[in-house]
Amino acid sequence: EPLITIKDIGRKYVIGAETIHALKSVSLTINKGEFVALMGPSGSGKSTLMNILGCLDTPTKGDYILNGTNVSHMTDNELADVRNKEIGFVFQTFNLLPRNTALDNVALPLIYAGVNKVNRQERAKHALENVGLGNRIDHKPNELSGGQRQRVAVARALINDPSIILADEPTGNLDTKTSIEIMGLMEDIHAKGNTIILVTHEEDIAMHAHRIVRMRDGLVENDYPNPNIQRVQ
Numbered sequence: 001e002p003l004i005t006i007k008d009i010g011r012k013y014v015i016g017a018e019t020i021h022a023l024k025s026v027s028l029t030i031n032k033g034e035f036v037a038l039m040g041p042s043g044s045g046k047s048t049l050m051n052i053l054g055c056l057d058t059p060t061k062g063d064y065i066l067n068g069t070n071v072s073h074m075t076d077n078e079l080a081d082v083r084n085k086e087i088g089f090v091f092q093t094f095n096l097l098p099r100n101t102a103l104d105n106v107a108l109p110l111i112y113a114g115v116n117k118v119n120r121q122e123r124a125k126h127a128l129e130n131v132g133l134g135n136r137i138d139h140k141p142n143e144l145s146g147g148q149r150q151r152v153a154v155a156r157a158l159i160n161d162p163s164i165i166l167a168d169e170p171t172g173n174l175d176t177k178t179s180i181e182i183m184g185l186m187e188d189i190h191a192k193g194n195t196i197i198l199v200t201h202e203e204d205i206a207m208h209a210h211r212i213v214r215m216r217d218g219l220v221e222n223d224y225p226n227p228n229i230q231r232v233q
């Protein structure tokens with residue numbers, strides 16, 4: 001059974017007399033364990049699609065079935081529950097709480113999940129060790145490099161064991177060397193069985209994914225396996 005099935009979804013925005021069809025008709029199936037790069041020019045609908053996949057928004061037509069549940073018509077509260085359980089987000093700008101330590105930033109999603117403090121700290125420490133930051137747990141974001149901040153964000157995204165990691169331009173604020181390190185980390189996470197959907201406009205970054213989906217004008221223009229990666233499945 002696929003992890004993600006979207007069937008003929010559309011998303012339109014109505015602004016005054018104008019209607020913008022940000023997504024016209026998009027259908028995709030993504031299986032557990034896939035590593036997908038979503039590409040396409042600015043305005044092609046990538047953010048709109050990611051917002052729907054991440055349950056931050058719902059389509060104005062069509063269906064989105066996530067892990068067996070149709071989430072297309074859920075209320076905001078229901079969507080928030082699905083997000084907390086199923087989705088780990090990684091952003092271009094890291095989105096860490098500046099006054100909190102790395103440990104507390106990573107532990108944050110566990111508060112919403114109702115995990116007690118001792119367990120939260122233990123799990124967050126372990127998650128930071130897994131991204132190579134076991135010696136930085138008490139550092140605040142401004143005491144960390146960009147690459148280290150993104151590692152903290154990746155540890156936070158993984159802490160609840162989500163079904164999907166959604167990464168929106170995760171290397172957009174990083175230099176080339178650090179970007180390659182972060183993509184190496186994403187590959188490690190993928191190798192452990194996680195499902196990753198990554199938005200990027202950089203071909204070099206997309207080449208770390210196993211499948212490339214290209215969008216244009218609210219449609220999927222093409223969708224193909226990364227020819228540079230030997231497929232094991």
Ligand code: ADP
Pocket residue numbers: 013015020021022040041042043044045046047048049
């Ligand atoms: P991308 O992420 O590929 O740059 P977007 O999904 O942000 O594309 O945008 C697709 C189209 O939808 C664009 O024409 C954009 O201006 C429009 N759009 C996106 N979000 C909104 C919104 N909240 N309200 C109105 N129009 C939007």
Ligand code: ADP
Pocket residue numbers: 043047
């Ligand atoms: P990105 O750079 O990731 O494509 P954008 O700058 O396009 O993001 O969009 C940033 C935010 O503004 C998003 O939440 C998007 O939905 C919204 N947005 C994008 N285009 C429009 C628009 N034309 N009108 C209103 N909101 C928009």
